Amino acid sequence: MKGSAEIICVGSELLLGDIVNTNAQFLAQELAQLGISHYYQTVVGDNPLRIQRAVAIACERSRLLLFTGGLGPTPDDLTHETLADFFDAPLAERPAVIADIQQKYERRGRTMAASNRKQALLPQGADVLPNPAGSAPGIIWEPRPGLVLMTFPGVPKEMHVMWQTTAVPYLQDEGWAADPIYSRTLKFWGIGESDLAEQVNHLFNRDNPTVAPYASQGTVKLRISARAASEAAAIALIEPVADEILKLAPGPYYGSDDDTLASVVGDRLRQTGQTLAVAESCTGGGLGHMLTAVAGSSAYFMGGIISYDNAVKIGLLGVSPSVLDTLGAVSAPVAEQMATGVRARLGTDWGVGITGVAGPGGGTAEKPVGLVYIGIAGPEGQVSSQAYRFGNLRGRDWIRHLSCCSALDLLRRSL
Amino acid sequence: MKGSAEIICVGSELLLGDIVNTNAQFLAQELAQLGISHYYQTVVGDNPLRIQRAVAIACERSRLLLFTGGLGPTPDDLTHETLADFFDAPLAERPAVIADIQQKYERRGRTMAASNRKQALLPQGADVLPNPAGSAPGIIWEPRPGLVLMTFPGVPKEMHVMWQTTAVPYLQDEGWAADPIYSRTLKFWGIGESDLAEQVNHLFNRDNPTVAPYASQGTVKLRISARAASEAAAIALIEPVADEILKLAPGPYYGSDDDTLASVVGDRLRQTGQTLAVAESCTGGGLGHMLTAVAGSSAYFMGGIISYDNAVKIGLLGVSPSVLDTLGAVSAPVAEQMATGVRARLGTDWGVGITGVAGPGGGTAEKPVGLVYIGIAGPEGQVSSQAYRFGNLRGRDWIRHLSCCSALDLLRRSL
Helix, strand or coil, X not given: CCCCEEEEEECHHHHCCCCCCHHHHHHHHHHHHHCCXXXXXXXXXXXXXXHHHHHHHHHHHCCEEEEECCCCCCCCCCHHHHHHHHCCCCEEECHHHHHHHHHHHHHCCCCCCHHHHHHHEEECCCEXXXXXXXXXXXEEEEEECCEEEEEECCXXXXXXXXXXXXXXXXXXXXXXXXXXEEEEEEEECCCCHHHHHHHCHHHCCCCCCEEEEEEECCEEEXXXXXXXXXXXHHHHHHHHHHHHHHHHCXXXXXXXXXXXXXXXXXXXXXXXXXXXXXXXXXCCCHHHHHHCCCCCHHHCEEEEEECCCHHHHHHHHCCCHHHHHHHCCCCXXXXXXXXXXXXXXXXXXXXXXXXXXXXXXXXXXXXXXXEEEEEEECCCCCEEEEEEECCCCCHHHHHHHHHHHHHHXXXXXXX | CCCCEEEEEECHHHHCCCCCCHHHHHHHHHHHHHCCCEEEEEEECCCHHHHHHHHHXXXXXXXXXEEECCCCCCCCCXXXXXXXXXXXXXXXXXXXXXXXXXXXXXXXXXXXXXXHHHHHEEECCCEEECCCCCXXXXXXXXXXXXXXXXXXXXXXHHHHHHXXXXXXXXXXXXXXXXXXXXXXXXXXXXXXXXXXXHHCHHHCCCCCCEEEEEEECCEEEEEEEEECCCHHHHHHHHHHHHHHHHHHCCCCEEEECCCCHHHHHHHHHHHXXXXXXXXXXXXXXXXXXXXXXXXXXXXXXXXXXXXXXXXXXXXHHCCCHHHHHHHCCCCHHHHHHHHXXXXXXXXXXXXXEEEECCCCCCCCCCCCCCEEEEXXXXXXXXXXXXXXXXCCCXXXXXXXXXXXXXXXXXXXXXX
């Protein structure tokens, strides 16, 4: 290990609170994975003097400075200019970068703006850190012996791909990374973080591998991380712990690492050669959108009907008007009829129906905001449904998100 | 204004990337609202020496230091201890704080743990910043003339209520707050950040109001911010600049502040009493999901058909099998037939059809990944379509996102 890293995020929008600093979190996680120590993060605005002051401080206490932001084409994008100034290096226009930006614009049928030329002005002596996902490249630069700077755009997607494709191999090759950390993340749906944590509490004080709980978007995750010289050695450490956890919470576990509820459902459908269609009311297409986020989903997902209006439920899905009248659109029979209706209409093995009160209006004492019914119709003609009460604490988007994920989870358990 | 603020977030979980720093964003927004300048944010781990180093730096450049984190009962919660040490003040146990914590535990039928006593040890001379939502209080402390420290727990809910109930009144009473900043954000679709920036370049060097560009999720934003004693005075500063910008880029402008493409489309449909249905292939329901993210969208959005499979395009939307055979599913006629088909099927005024190659597979030289056709069918029977080439730089999710937004934008311009 050569020394510790520091993350410096440049952008007045961070100081104004316009955006939350997910870039710092991403880089922090990645540094931990690589075993690179990191003790400070700094946020500074688009101001050359203050950027220089932050750099001066960081040089004194850290050896690897990771910058995000300030690489865009507008006049307030100042990171490269300011770094060149601080380290007394002239800026030089890189013809290869200009050509690359031009090509990217042309591929989209557009012309490069004159202001984009600025993005090709990089400090002399710095290597280009290519940006395959956008116009602004970053740099990898050692302006003083033992001090390495890397710059990334503030756009998370661009930053992520630049990090993975260029920065990580560089850091590994140049000896910045310690024994790497390998990890496996187990993912659970339908169990609370504290409930899961209580069941596996005795594993949290382990040293190698460590076990740490996270929750995001309703999925609860347990990350098992092992530090080891090889991946095989790490797996040997991780496996027994993973097995023990899965014995404790077998039902809610749905997958690992890059698995999503939609990809797991898709894998099972593909294995059995079965097909799926969806009927969505309150989610308005969100379930179909999640399912089709998986590349290759056309192998098992035929499509669906967004029956936002009751007339569509009746006309296209064959939901009974009298059931709609007597029980209302948000009811178990309607969810089931939507599921059977879309299954029949699209000729699939499986059908899913979602109907609920997403709010903020439309709730009653009997059917409050957050009440959602999900129906599942299967290949043998079997139909079932389940009621969910998501409450109204976190709003419409959250209720819709939980509805889609719960439908996938219910389907997963039915397949 | 007495001076500028600095946010110092203490917690090793931030350095490990286990959580995203929403506390910094909250405080940043609040400071902007109060008109208190704020130029730096620092994140540091639960380490006394590094906390002290961060404080030493902050004292030199800022006058109001806002700390979050490190107030809990566990041994790694060190903020108050470290600050007392740095400013050479003894820690003193506050009996009133102990009594308050005891009472809170009793109300929940629990007994205060011995470790909670630590939370009542505060630097001598500091005022208690009460925590109505949890056990750990913060402090308001002027350890040196003109230098004020405030500490908050890391738990966002506790921090927020402490900020609102005690910190904000204190800052206003003590003259820290300046004229507040009011801002209006103009939102644009279908124009690049650099292209828009070039058109309004002469406005970027203004002082009050300021104009700053941002881009997120394909939307380009210009934020006009005015510092003024009243909202009316701020509006008087903002309006002429907004008018000038809108004269320069009238087409791509779609709304301000909380407007979304979907809400703007919805507003227009509601005004004219017209209805809408969607037919989605590569977006799989994403457009419907965006439209129904708007509360009250049932007034104009009837639903749609997710025609992922060609059989659904033919069977439910009436797309011509021979056109599918000869031109393929990703073609202008299919997009148009999907739009007219769903309009007819659901009996709406407007219909939208989306078909494209979202990738990563399925692209050809003639129809590359990122090629998307959007069809619009209108109330007079008029039909049109547009081809988009989004390229393959940023992947499947991004192509699908751009497709949905472009469909909304095309519809907005058609309404």
